[in-house]
Amino acid sequence: xxxxxxxxxxxxxxxxxxxxxxxxxxxxxxxxxxxxxxxxxxxxxxxxxxxxxxxxxxxxxxxxxxxxxxxxxxxxxxxxxxxxxxxxxxxxxxxxxxxxxxxxxxxxxxxxxxxxxxxxxxxxxxxxxxxxxxxxxxxxxxxxxxxxxxxxxxxxxxxxxxxxxxxxxxxxxxxxxxxxxxxxxxxxxxxxxxxxxxxxxxxxxxxxxxxxxxxxxxxxxxxxxxxxxxxxxxxxxxxxxxxxxxxxxxxxxxxxxxxxxxxxxxxxxxxxxxxxxxxxxxxxxxxxxxxxxxxxxxxxxxxxxxxxxxxxxxxxxxxxxxxxxxxxxxxxxxxxxxxxxxxxxxxxxxxxxxxxxxxxxxxxxxxxxxxxxxxxxxxxxxxxxxxxxxxxxxxxxx
Numbered sequence: 126x127x128x129x130x131x132x133x134x135x136x137x138x139x140x141x142x143x144x145x146x147x148x149x150x151x152x153x154x155x156x157x158x159x160x161x162x163x164x165x166x167x168x169x170x171x172x173x174x175x176x177x178x179x180x181x182x183x184x185x186x187x188x189x190x191x192x193x194x195x196x197x198x199x200x201x202x203x204x205x206x207x208x209x210x211x212x213x214x215x216x217x218x219x220x221x222x223x224x225x226x227x228x229x230x231x232x233x234x235x236x237x238x239x240x241x242x243x244x245x246x247x248x249x250x251x252x253x254x255x256x257x258x259x260x261x262x263x264x265x266x267x268x269x270x271x272x273x274x275x276x277x278x279x280x281x282x283x284x285x286x287x288x289x290x291x292x293x294x295x296x297x298x299x300x301x302x303x304x305x306x307x308x309x310x311x312x313x314x315x316x317x318x319x320x321x322x323x324x325x326x327x328x329x330x331x332x333x334x335x336x337x338x339x340x341x342x343x344x345x346x347x348x349x350x351x352x353x354x355x356x357x358x359x360x361x362x363x364x365x366x367x368x369x370x371x372x373x374x375x376x377x378x379x380x381x382x383x384x385x386x387x388x389x390x391x392x393x394x395x396x397x398x399x400x401x402x403x404x405x406x407x408x409x410x411x412x413x414x415x416x417x418x419x420x421x422x423x424x425x426x427x428x429x430x431x432x433x434x435x436x437x438x439x440x441x442x443x444x445x446x447x448x449x450x451x452x453x454x455x456x457x458x459x460x461x462x463x464x465x466x467x468x469x470x471x472x473x474x475x476x477x478x479x480x481x482x483x484x485x486x487x488x489x490x491x492x493x494x495x496x497x498x499x500x501x502x503x504x505x506x507x508x509x510x511x512x513x514x515x516x517x518x519x520x521x522x523x
Contacts, residue, residue: 198415200415201249201353202232203238209348209413211354211389212358213355213391214393215393216394222258222357223439224405230273234248235247251280253281254317257321259283260283266437296339318355319355322358333381388412389417390409392410393406398421398442404421414464420444421442425438454481455481459474459478466513470512471512500513
């Protein structure tokens with residue numbers, strides 16, 4: 126029997142119909158797989174992996190929009206950002222542990238912090254882990270300073286006592302850091318003090334590769350648990366010829382990674398006040414947002430009220446006269462009053478600094494801050510001109 130083109134065409138049509146019916150059945154089972162016009166190639170595992178990764182990058186993109194909400198910084202005690210790592214830096218003997226212990230007790234009680242750094246502070250849950258300063262030093266000082274303390278909100282631990290129990294709160298290894306995490310989860314603090322920071326690791330504090338994992342982990346701890354972490358730490362030793370120079374964040378001993386990852390650094394230094402007496406001057410030398418106002422304090426002995434012996438007190442000076450220049454006073458007021466990225470006018474700066482410097486001095490200081498990369502303007506003229514503070518990281522190459 127010969128070949129019939131008509132029969133062949135009919136056979137092809139029947140095959141095409143059968144194929145179409147098969148595709149329709151598959152489409153009903155998987156509607157998303159139906160492609161009109163041409164067959165869709167099946168995705169390979171590599172294709173799926175690439176698309177998943179691409180979607181992750183798209184999801185991580187920060188989209189700048191009108192009215193977008195900026196992160197809110199809560200400052201515990203008016204000083205330490207929740208979710209951040211703060212340093213209290215001082216030379217040996219400059220009372221950094223005194224200050225840390227006083228702040229810890231004030232926060233645990235609530236109300237007034239450091240004689241007025243903050244009023245009406247909520248009662249905070251405070252975890253204080255003593256290293257260099259043994260737990261009994263904390264208790265003795267609290268007694269003869271007549272600092273009231275509460276067992277409900279102040280939780281005192283000692284690293285040596287913890288080690289005797291077979292545990293460890295060192296920060297060098299992952300296993301030891303797990304112990305710290307469990308302690309945080311058990312006590313549920315708002316703020317944690319590790320005093321002094323160098324007592325909690327064996328790493329070489331001058332080597333970035335050894336310190337970065339430790340500080341990164343502390344930062345993640347603060348962010349994930351939404352707590353403030355405070356690390357009393359040491360200043361580097363200065364040459365005699367340098368001791369009269371003003372201090373800055375570079376005085377913090379150890380690798381520069383500590384400075385870069387710090388959310389806030391308060392530096393402390395013995396200085397002579399306007400009354401001729403020595404005090405500890407406390408100044409913020411780094412902040413990712415707003416700079417707290419500087420203050421000073423003295424630890425002094427005085428007669429007790431009942432005439433029986435002496436007691437020790439800590440007097441805090443909230444607006445200390447330390448011989449600062451008018452220019453530095455302008456900078457301090459602007460950094461303490463305006464957040465990073467917050468616009469303000471020249472007139473607002475003049476009103477803020479009224480009485481501290483002349484209008485011409487304030488204008489000159491604004492210009493100098495702009496040249497140093499501390500503030501930017503909006504490019505407008507006259508009454509529409511506005512300034513905004515840049516983040517501290519932008520100043521580090523000044």
